[in-house]
Amino acid sequence: MTKEQIKNTILEIIAQIIPDEDLSNLKGNIPIREQVELDSMDFLDIIMELRKRYGIEVPESDYVQLATLDGSVAYLEPRMKKL
């Protein structure tokens, strides 16, 4: 997957988890939770979806790296580039 594909995948997962939110103006460098209503259980849904879809394990200590969209792409890129 390219970075762009990874970003779109993350956005698609988030859209599925918080379907009432408008994600079109989501800024990449600002924490996602500051821009849309996404609580800790929703965040765990993102982790679960990555696990189910791609077998990616994100240890709890790395959760902070997924706070922003840009951070998520950077973190996932080495783990998803071969997908």
Next chain:
Amino acid sequence: MFPSKSDGTRVVITGVGLTAPNGNNLPDFRRSLLAGKSGIQKLNIRYMGEVLAGLCNFDQLKYQKKKELRRGTRAGSIAIYCAQEAIADARLDLACLDKSRIGVYLGITEHGTVETENEVYTIKQFDYDVKYWSHHHNPRVVANNPAGEVTLNMGITGPHYTLGAACAGGNIGLIHGLQMLLLNEVDLALAGGVSESTGSFGIFAGFKSEGALASHPDPQKACRPFDRDRNGVVVSEGGCVFVLERLSDAIKRVAKIYGEVVGYAISSDASDFIFPDRERQVQCMRLALNKAGISPEDIDIISTHGTGTVEGDIVECQAISEVFGAHPRAYINNTKSFIGHAMGAAGALELAGNLPSFEDLLVHPTINLDHLDPRCPLDNLVVNEPKKIDNVNYILNNSFGMLGINSVVIVKRFEE
């Protein structure tokens, strides 16, 4: 009788919110019952294939966001819809109510089986690796979930919980709401019952293994209480929530009053896990009549529990005959014949379906009754067509459940 009959100790029904397989509000539900319209259809479920079930088609997004739906349960969604509709029907404005004085009391037959089955099914796809088990599981399966979702959705901060009472749950939610009003624990009770049972293959499979799951080439003829050819239960989902208030409060705000809950009783068979007990049902009906301070001759409509099982229908008929005599004055009907067995919602839905009788003086029938089982010899059973009668002052609603739980509610046409 209740200790006092002052307006502060009389409890009335001032709002009804419901979803049934044949109607998503009381007027539509009533129309279906008077028109003989069944809500039973075919359903394909995991592991079992095609079964017959009663499914509801209310607008889930009327009161919930998509995210709430995704996170919550079907029972929670049904409960929210019914509670919101009940408040609207009572012409109450939530914003003007003291939400700490509202209680949510919902009867359930079971809760958590649907969600647990779904999780087991999910992890099966991952060779039963439990790291795929959802973090949403626990808040979905806690027994208070359906009532709790109502409080989250409506911002109610008074007490909320469910009452696990098998198929008597709907009556018992109502009874409990009344009791909490009489204890002055709350000023308004959202009380009734809900069922999401059609989402669980285990409920269907369990009835099938008992030899008590209905089958019929025509789904709408499958639920046939008291008919010679009945062969079991049709599982349904649904919900019904009543707004209950003390009469003094209802009068103060000039509320529409559907009826006054004047009698009730709950008892246990203490005899068997699944088979009913005639003598205990007799005692329960008599206890409710006694609490209401009336005699069997005063009852105008008996809303039967009859599920369409051979044994259950016979026992209830015997119990009714013992209490009301071989030739009762009361007219007798059955709502499950239209909607199947809505489990925790059944008692509340079946009572609700009869409440309009106070005004229209019509008794909706028992449908699908082609050949009355001679072991269910009930005079005045209203068969297949509604019956117009002269007066409706009292409705008695039976609801019984597994482990031998009996419940009876008596509602009186409101008179000041």
